[in-house]
Amino acid sequence: MSSKGNLTQRTLHAAKWGYLGAAGKLLIQLGSQILLARILGPAEYGMFAVGAIVVGVANYFADASIGSALVQRKQISDDIVRFIATWQLAAGLVVTAVLLLFAPHIAGFLTHPEATPLLRALSFVCLISALTSAPANLLRRELNFKALQLGQLAGFAVGYLLVGIPMALAGAGVWSLVAAWLVQASCTLVLVWKAARPPIGLRFRADDGVDTLKFGGHALLSNLATWSGSNLDRIIVSRAFPAHELGVYHVVNNLVSTAITQILSTLQAVTFSSTSQVSADAQRIRASFLTAAEAAPVVVLPIFATLAVTAKIVLIGLYGTKWQEGVELLQPVALTAAMYGLSGTITPLLWASNHIRHESRVQIISSVLIGVACYAAALQGSIVTVAWALFGVASMRYAYLLRFAARSYGVPLKQLGRHLMAGLLTTALCCVGAWGISTLLEPVLLAAPVLTLLATILTCGLVLALSVACAVRFAASDAFRALVKGFIAKRRKTAAPDNSA
Known part of the structure; x- marks a missing residue:
């Protein structure tokens, strides 16, 4: 089999296990969070x-963001693995001590000094995460991704199902979340180490060590900006609103x-791992971008647009009426x-094709805009206004x-627009269907x-499946259609032994 074909098969296999594991973690996390x-x-929850x-x-900071160099580098040695693990351990110890x-x-x-003991207990999560990286x-x-997802899935099951929920039922309060x-x-650390078996030893210097640390520095800036874009609003809400509203x-x-x-997490990891190996091939990177630009709106946008339309049914159905203010x-x-x-979905492509500095700058600028917009919205005294301000910046x-x-990979705007149409069509169909379903079922919600909720999920799921099938038929990208067919073919072979693991 050609290297290209082998990479494609490995990517599909990784994506399959990635999403199987992601689905399992999603069920465990959501189920445990709801309970x-x-x-x-x-x-x-506000204290937590x-x-x-x-x-x-x-x-x-504990991860030091240099672990991704193990994926990005063309070749690695035991020395570079020890070098990266050593610096991550050092960073984890420093961050834990600071906290x-x-x-x-x-x-x-x-503005929540009563959370001090929780912060000290959770500081050890940083050290554990650094060792896991x-x-x-x-x-x-x-x-x-089979071993990685199984390790993470087992960790979530033990932490939340066997520890967190029993402690909460026993009256441990917020400490049940900390323990989980x-x-x-x-648990994830132990299982991932067992599967990877990395070389053990301390090493503060290595060939290309400086370049590795520089890569980690740029990745750290990008990751921090990503975190800021996702969590800066929470800091503002924490300072501006009481614990109940923060919860x-x-x-x-x-x-x-x-x-x-x-x-x-799965999509980015698989994309980064596979495209890093073909980053010198401009045509393949361009094809990957067009496939991602078309597939992401078809998969992501309809799901969350449907969630927005059916918000009342979802929130009351899952959490009960005491959470309906959300x-x-x-x-x-x-x-x-x-x-x-x-x-x-775009970020790993930019990283793999050495646009990490530009992506980091975009993240930083976005974080500044988020801080300004959310702070101004918080002054209006409404958490909902803060959320809409965040949506505006995220869209831009x-x-x-x-x-x-598109400009970096030489894709004309007209061609890009054709690749976006499938996702927009899918989203429009799903929103219309979700609105009709919500209008019909809300009178019996209470x-x-x-x-x-179950009736809404089943009917909206059917609408989503039909909408995606329609979008795939009219997709502009042959690679996108081939990717979907590849997943379908994989699922049809479940009875056959899997020798590629």
Whole structure:
């Protein structure tokens, strides 16, 4: 088999396991979050949100962002693996120590000093994440998403199903969320290390070590900007609103971000791993961009547009009436997630083709705009206004990244427009169907919220499937149609032994 064909098959195999694992994690995360939210309530989740905000940004420093070099480099050695793992360990120790020492000041800055003990406990997540990075990226390099996803899936199952929910039922309150996160991260670390078996040892110097650290620096800036774009609004909300409202904001955002994170984590990793190996081939990179530009709107946009249309049924059906104040909030949050999802499909292509510096600058500018827009919106005293401001900035960022990538890969705007039409058609059909379904079922929502939700999911799922089938028939990209057929062919061979694992 040719190297191109072998890479295609490995990519499809990686994507299959990536999305199987992502689907499993999505079910576990959403299921456990729903149960925990029903048990704990908005105030408890508001306290946990403070810790999640801080650890979210701290994790980027702990990871040092150089682990992705293990995927991006053409060749690696045991020395470079040890070098990267050593610097990540050092960064993880420093970040953990900083959080332990300065937790009172950080919690005070966020106007929730009572969250200090939570911050100190969650600081160890940063050290665990730093230790996980090198073996996880080795698995991504080999496109071994089967082992990676199984490890992560087991971690989520143990952490949230076996630890978090029982502790919450026993009355542990917010500490059930803390324990679940720590156990989940620890289990994933053990299983990923066992699968990757990276070389062990400390090494602070290596050939091309300086270039690796520079790459990590640019990746860190990009990742921090990405985090800021996704979480700067939460910092502003934390400082401007009480814990109860912060809890509602956190749960609504988690409902959406859990889905988009699982979709993007696999899609970005597979795309980055595969395109990095053909980054010198301009035609193949251009074809990858056109396929991504067409496939992403077909997959991402209809899902979250449907979620925005059916927001009331989804929120009350999942969390109950005590969370219904988040209905108006879920609409802009869902649309913002769609914009982040679409932007996230372009990012790995830019990284693989050495446009990481430009992408980092775009992220930084977007973060500044988000900070200004959300702060101005928070002054109006409404969390919903903050969410709509975030959606506006996210939309502009996606439009700019799409235009920049098209220009970089020599794609005319007219051709790009043809590749976007399938996604827009799918979204329009799904929104019309979702509106009709919501109008029909909302009168019985309060009487039977769960049944109403299930009926909505089934009917909207059918509408989505029919809409996607229609879009695929009229897709502009042969590669997109071939990719869909490849997934279908893979699923039809489930009875045959899988020798490519």
